Amino acid sequence: MKVYVSVDMEGVTGLTDPEEMHAGGRGYERGCELMTADANAVVAGVYEAGATDVVVNDAHGSTKNLRIDQLDPRASLIRGPGKPMRMAEGLTAGFDAACFAGYHARAGTRHGVLNHTWMGHEIQNVYLNGEICGEIRLVAGFAGFLGVPVALVTGDEAACAEAREVLGEVETVPVKKGIDRFAAQLLPPAVAHALIREAAARALNRLSDFRPYVVPPPFTLGVEWNSTAIAAGCSLIPGTRPAGPRHIEFTSEDFRDIMALLGVYAMIAGRVACDSGIYG
Template identity: 40%
Template sequence: MLRGCGGRLKIYIFTDLEGVSGVTEFENRSDTSAWNTYKRRLYSRLLTEEVNAAVKACFDSGASYVLVNDGHGSGYTIDPELIDPRVELIHGTHRPEWLPLIDQGFDAMLFIGAHSKVGTKRGVLYHTMSVMIKEISINNIPLGEIGLAAFYAGVYDVPLVFLSGDEAACREVEALIPGVVTVAVKRGLSRFSAVSIPPVRARRLIEDGVKKALSRVDKVKPFKIEPPYIYREYVFRAPKIETLVSNPDRLPKSYELVREVHAETAEQLIKRVWHRCV
């Protein structure tokens, strides 16, 4: 039974940059050179157009409302002038929570531009929230940003039904969520190199994949972990951490637990881990 207005679909789109076709390096927000400025604008356009492909598929599939979360970095990666005018866009910093405004009124979540968790072989630009983080787990289940986003949405009974990113990201979500539809827009050769599908073709594949996912949205269950909950966050303790973390076979052996959160319910865990005072 669809929960959107009048039985029509209501869709939440979460986005990141590292899993977009053509992107093989982390965004540099401090370099003011002309070349870096060009690259940042290019990456913004590449992400925005992949999102637009997903948005088109949503409305073609009968969506009544699409909310896009600019989830990368400072939250200003999607170009608001180029985004499909039918959506609403969450952007900016100091948000009250990680996935603002998601609730039980949404029928499904899509993830565009996803990357794999830290240490994934041939995972393009793999990391989990930060280069310093070695692992995040809930009830001893290691989760990357994909799993964490799926869990967060699952708290509100919203299933993650579609994901695009590199091949490693697609494998990661397929291991967590039976029936999820994925589109790999590139395959990793290393953390900083890939073979990409040209963006125009990647967008067509995303559009087709989203339509497929939304045609069977009731077949995918929300991602759940049984309560009670223990959230743990470990960080690496090593010099030259970026160099070491870039090779999955040379991850530092030294790390420590820096955060542990206990909760009886998923709602409590969401509030204690991801809600912020702003």
């Protein structure tokens, strides 16, 4: 049984501070260790339930966060920038299940720890076929396009609630309870990792209960930015159309285009934001 594990960082056990999310920030190195430990808990659980092949994708920021020297040796790791499918790099129709670890709630979610969608402040909202969309729905939609069900989501309470809203009775593990965007009540790592391991095994044992999350084509990606300059820059990409002063859209029959193009948009947005100084 082949299992895919996408690991983000904002929803990882013990983490609440933006400084912990990027290289050079206070607490980042420890954050990488905790991120790897969450991934290992998933790997251990699915192997207990009969997995034979596990691929882990580092899905956060630079995608150079997970510690390969600390990763469960039964798993392989995809890391490094330039991945066309970004948070879902390496996911194919050959997998039996997908698991999301360390995920967070979409932008604007009350009590969502480090809540955002794809970018920390440049993106106000992302839409998929006209409905608001966080990273959970986006990556689950890509998995569904490939026919792969999502079996497990771990993160803060708000992320787990979002996962159930999108996916139904998926297995979830809330490792922290948000108080505000940068504050939470945390489970100790030993407790959280035991819960993740148990839930991962349980998810694989009830895999027949899950169905792929299928978004009907054509797929329309909408992005509402915080800047007219970002929207104007992204609108130069062929096929991208303005839908408002700060809002763009793109439609495709292939969900791979949606995943890849959102990453390209983010690169443009990052460059524009860097050049915009105090105007953001």
